[in-house]
Amino acid sequence: MAFSKKILVCIFLTCFKELVYSSEEFSYFEDKDASAYLQSNYSITKKTRFLIYDVNPGEGFNLRRDVYTRVANLVKSLNDKGQDWVLVVPPWMHLYHWKSRYISQHGVPWRAFFDLPSMNLYVPVIEFTDFTKVTGSKKIEHILYLQRHSDNFKNGFKDLAEIESCKEREMYHKDGKGRYRGYFWEIDGVFAEKHDCLSVQGHTTAIENILKTLKARSFLIERFEALLHVNYGSVEFWKPRRSLVFAKHLRVLGDEYRQKFLNSNDKADKTVYAEDWRDQHPQEGSALGGPYIAVHMRRGDFSYARKETVPTIEQYAQNAENMLKKYKLKNIYLSTDATDEEIEEFKSNVFGKVFIYPRPREFIEKYKDGGVAIIDQWIAAHARYFIGTCSSTFSFRIYEERDILGFSGETTHNCFCAKGVSDDRCEKPGSWRVKFS
Numbered sequence: 001m002a003f004s005k006k007i008l009v010c011i012f013l014t015c016f017k018e019l020v021y022s023s024e025e026f027s028y029f030e031d032k033d034a035s036a037y038l039q040s041n042y043s044i045t046k047k048t049r050f051l052i053y054d055v056n057p058g059e060g061f062n063l064r065r066d067v068y069t070r071v072a073n074l075v076k077s078l079n080d081k082g083q084d085w086v087l088v089v090p091p092w093m094h095l096y097h098w099k100s101r102y103i104s105q106h107g108v109p110w111r112a113f114f115d116l117p118s119m120n121l122y123v124p125v126i127e128f129t130d131f132t133k134v135t136g137s138k139k140i141e142h143i144l145y146l147q148r149h150s151d152n153f154k155n156g157f158k159d160l161a162e163i164e165s166c167k168e169r170e171m172y173h174k175d176g177k178g179r180y181r182g183y184f185w186e187i188d189g190v191f192a193e194k195h196d197c198l199s200v201q202g203h204t205t206a207i208e209n210i211l212k213t214l215k216a217r218s219f220l221i222e223r224f225e226a227l228l229h230v231n232y233g234s235v236e237f238w239k240p241r242r243s244l245v246f247a248k249h250l251r252v253l254g255d256e257y258r259q260k261f262l263n264s265n266d267k268a269d270k271t272v273y274a275e276d277w278r279d280q281h282p283q284e285g286s287a288l289g290g291p292y293i294a295v296h297m298r299r300g301d302f303s304y305a306r307k308e309t310v311p312t313i314e315q316y317a318q319n320a321e322n323m324l325k326k327y328k329l330k331n332i333y334l335s336t337d338a339t340d341e342e343i344e345e346f347k348s349n350v351f352g353k354v355f356i357y358p359r360p361r362e363f364i365e366k367y368k369d370g371g372v373a374i375i376d377q378w379i380a381a382h383a384r385y386f387i388g389t390c391s392s393t394f395s396f397r398i399y400e401e402r403d404i405l406g407f408s409g410e411t412t413h414n415c416f417c418a419k420g421v422s423d424d425r426c427e428k429p430g431s432w433r434v435k436f437s
Helices: 001-020 061-080 130-135 202-215 237-242 248-262 315-326 338-346 361-381 394-404
Strands: 049-053 083-090 125-127 139-148 158-166 191-201 220-221 292-296 331-336 353-355 383-389
Touching: 001 125, 049 061, 049 130, 061 083, 061 237, 061 394, 125 338, 130 383, 158 202, 158 383, 191 202, 220 237, 248 292, 248 361, 292 315, 292 361, 292 394, 315 338, 331 338, 331 361, 338 353, 361 383, 383 394
Parallel strands: 049 083, 049 220, 083 125, 139 191, 139 220, 292 331, 292 383, 331 353
Antiparallel strands: 158 191
């Protein structure tokens, strides 16, 4: 039995290797000009200003994606008022949840994970390396470090932003020439001319007037997660989220896996994806999904930090088994950060066949942990039925992706919570459904 199981694993990995290397070759570290992404009717001029941003280093991949949409909304608002701003996305560094420590995952560009031309259909967006080429320098004129405002909503919910003394330990220091040096994504030679702490509360629009008043051409806004979405759930809220299309090479890999191992394709599943996200506006419930259910089983730090609300492995498995019976399916696609032992425990508690996207070393080296996470989400987003883990931003992003594809709320907005725990203790998926117009 053990011998035959090994043979099946070898056959599976051989098929997977052929699948991976049959997809189109690409090099996301290839040097490219910003014109490859910017819209043909847009030109950077001497009057163009640049908004670079970053978040708390401890924040994860999926929260960072959410913060991007907040920044994009701000840039759109500024440009709609007659200004000329370009959004500069920071390089990806090795995040806490990217567990493959045997490879370098520093300085990964956004185009490794997302489609820059699609993002540019909403606002002008370039990589930080493009910014240094366009300006001819590694200089950032002004750092604005966001910190909590002392009002802290004591006088009602209102937007506030004012430059004050810094309350936290400085991240940046002056060198002998009076230039600010610091982390800067570990890129040699980057410096800033000026640094201020900006006390804020409220929405992203709270800092619009500050940006208009200050004279710098380029800004780095640190800790951008301190500002909230404007009009959460509105059409304008959803536009930058819809523009955040996964990179084509990752979608291709996910689609090839679906076809080869899960008998799933867009035509049969009714999930045909528009090349231009602005043309993607399916009716709710129009998507059928592939003949499998998808489960996001969040473990890792959740298993101890949220142990009172996170289900046991057996409870995850029982829920999955119930959904297989309900939808008369046999296959489960499992997306998880669980240990090998936890995965085996899950498998031993279900009768359905469990599929997990393989992660051989050479694959991680090429596509990084972030690429695997996106492929995972893409496959899970195409399932007949999906159930995530309550409060997980990884699951939230899958809910959004399925909404954009046209799945119903019934087959999408579901999450695991520990048995016997009341709904008010588990953050259930919200009712903020996608709005196309």
